[in-house]
Amino acid sequence: MALNDTRVRQLKHEGTANGEKYADGGGMYLHVTATGKYWRMSYRFTGKQKTLALGVYPDVSLAKARQRREKAREQLADGIDPGVAKREEKRAKTDAAANTFEVVSQDWLARTANKRAAVTQAKVTNWLEKDVFPFIGKLPISSIRAKDVLDKVARRMEARGIHESAHRIVQICSQVFRYAVAVGHVERDVTVDLRGALVSVDKTNYPAITDPKRVGQLMRSIHAYEGHPTVRAALQLSPLVFVRPGELRAAEWSEMDLDAGEWRIPGPRMKMKVEHLVPLSSQAVRILREVQPISGHGRYVFPSIRTGERCMSENTVNAALRGMGYAKEVMTAHGFRAMARTIMDEVLGERPDLIEHQLAHTVKDPNGRAYNRTAHLPARRAMMQRWADYLDEIAQGAKVVPFKAT
Numbered sequence: 281m282a283l284n285d286t287r288v289r290q291l292k293h294e295g296t297a298n299g300e301k302y303a304d305g306g307g308m309y310l311h312v313t314a315t316g317k318y319w320r321m322s323y324r325f326t327g328k329q330k331t332l333a334l335g336v337y338p339d340v341s342l343a344k345a346r347q348r349r350e351k352a353r354e355q356l357a358d359g360i361d362p363g364v365a366k367r368e369e370k371r372a373k374t375d376a377a378a379n380t381f382e383v384v385s386q387d388w389l390a391r392t393a394n395k396r397a398a399v400t401q402a403k404v405t406n407w408l409e410k411d412v413f414p415f416i417g418k419l420p421i422s423s424i425r426a427k428d429v430l431d432k433v434a435r436r437m438e439a440r441g442i443h444e445s446a447h448r449i450v451q452i453c454s455q456v457f458r459y460a461v462a463v464g465h466v467e468r469d470v471t472v473d474l475r476g477a478l479v480s481v482d483k484t485n486y487p488a489i490t491d492p493k494r495v496g497q498l499m500r501s502i503h504a505y506e507g508h509p510t511v512r513a514a515l516q517l518s519p520l521v522f523v524r525p526g527e528l529r530a531a532e533w534s535e536m537d538l539d540a541g542e543w544r545i546p547g548p549r550m551k552m553k554v555e556h557l558v559p560l561s562s563q564a565v566r567i568l569r570e571v572q573p574i575s576g577h578g579r580y581v582f583p584s585i586r587t588g589e590r591c592m593s594e595n596t597v598n599a600a601l602r603g604m605g606y607a608k609e610v611m612t613a614h615g616f617r618a619m620a621r622t623i624m625d626e627v628l629g630e631r632p633d634l635i636e637h638q639l640a641h642t643v644k645d646p647n648g649r650a651y652n653r654t655a656h657l658p659a660r661r662a663m664m665q666r667w668a669d670y671l672d673e674i675a676q677g678a679k680v681v682p683f684k685a686t
Contacts, residue, residue, distance in 0.1 A: 283310060288342050291317065304342075308334065308349040319345040321352055325361045332363050379465050381424060381456070382408075382417035388459040397549045399530050399591065404452060411437060411449055421457070422466050426473035429453055434478055443479045450474060487608065488615030490622040492674055498611065499675035501604045513571040514582045514592065515600050518613060520564045520668050522620040522639070524551060525598075525613040530591045531581040533572075538565050541661070556640045559661035561668035624667060634663050 283304045291312050294300055299313035301320075311318045319334035334340065334348045352362035385408055393401050408417075415432040416424055429450065437446035450471055457469035489498055499519065505512050514528060521528065527545055535544050543558040550556050560568070568581065575583050580591040597613040617639060624630040638660055 283342060285342055288317070288337060304346070304349075306349055306353060308345065310337065319348075321349050321362075323352065323356060323362065325356065325363075330361075330363055332366065375465075377420055379421055379460075380418055381421045382413045384421045384460050384463075384465060385413070385417075385456045387463075388456050392459075394548070395553075397526070397530065399526055399594075403594075407445075407449055407452060411445075412453065421460050424470060426470045426477075429471055430474055430477055434474070438479050446478055450478065486612050486614040486618060487610055488618035488622075489606075489611050490619055492623060492627060495619060495623065495671075496674035496677060498606070499671050501606075503675060505600060505604060507600055507603070508585055509574050510571060510582050510585070510592065511596055511600055513567050514597055516567050517564060518597060518616045519619065519671060520561055520567070520664075521558050522617045523556075523558060524617070524640075525594065527556075528613075529582050529594065529596065532579055533576055533581055534579075536568060536581070538568055538572075541565055550640060552640065552642065554640075557657065558638070559657065559664045561665045563668040563672065564664075620667065623670075624663070628666065628670060630663050630666075631659070634660050638664065 283302060287302075288310060291300075291302060291310065293312050293314050299311055302310045302312065304310065307322045309320055309322070311320050317337040319337065319340055321332040321334055323330055323332060332352055334345045334352075337345075340348075355362045355365055389401070389405060389408075396404065412433055415436065416428055419428070433453070434446045434450055437443075437449060454469055454471040457466060457471055460466045461469060489495055502515050502519070505515055507515075518525075518528060521543070523545070527549060530549060531543070531545075535546065536542075537544070538560070541560040541562075541564075543560055545556045545558065547553045547555045571581065575581055582592045582596075584590045584592050598608070601611055601613070602608065621635055621639060624635050625632060634656055637656060
């Protein structure tokens, strides 16, 4: 005889040692004991008698218990052991609760750290801790949908007007999701559904001064800069080596051979992950020798003003330019690269392939193979010295006649 809600509510333990069982059909019964009322289901699987727990009354009502019984019967019909399926479902829920977005992100950061420069690792970590973890970090990564990333992360950043950073953060989240797919936490990267949903960002070149006369004025301003000695050195070296700002500010003394006039930047610190050799002009060597007594005892050539344990911040050179009166729309630290490329090509007539080599861009030989880091080193060394001499001359107001380098 099937049970009903009234009977289930009224049933009481009658004192038998193992309690009393009241059948409801389909193998399901209510087991009443001194400690409570338990829904159970008896079934056979591969010839063995088994029991499945369906819940505890009154938290699980009669109707709910019957739903669970029917689900178990469907599983049996499909050749699935409902007891095993229940354990796997419970384990999956436990794993999901443990594998939050923050936990998976931290795992991803640790396992991929060797692919990023230390400064980049710190920057990505800071972005996640500031703009992502407070909003979706505690959510199981398997429960996060594209709308969560859009509304709780990207839209918040767009509201602050940092549209480009919003795109970058979504890209980082995408990398975390792809890692989660690889290790089995999720089935797919949900951020792919955000294509076209974020405010578009126009691609613009970094502002740079490329007119020789104005470059001369800039060089005079740099020579007259009276800020902190290490900042002054970084500012003076920027136009001479025209590496990326992150590569300059994180320069280490172990990378410098001042006697040979060479700076070898390790691959992990380069954008393309390939070691880069920078021939140092006599002017660049002089600047480094002058700053060596100040920072040479530590790791970084340009340490943070606050602590020598870190390199100077990414905004230091830009801040110095702002202090000299150059707005961000006029000149940036990254703009020294465009300045060098333009003038060395259009004014000094340097070979384009040598310029590209020195910019750490991939340059291929006639057979389509990438040149190694030491390719054309004597010619590049001579070019870098000509460039440094040219900057000195225009800083002094001299009129330099364009020529074709040989």
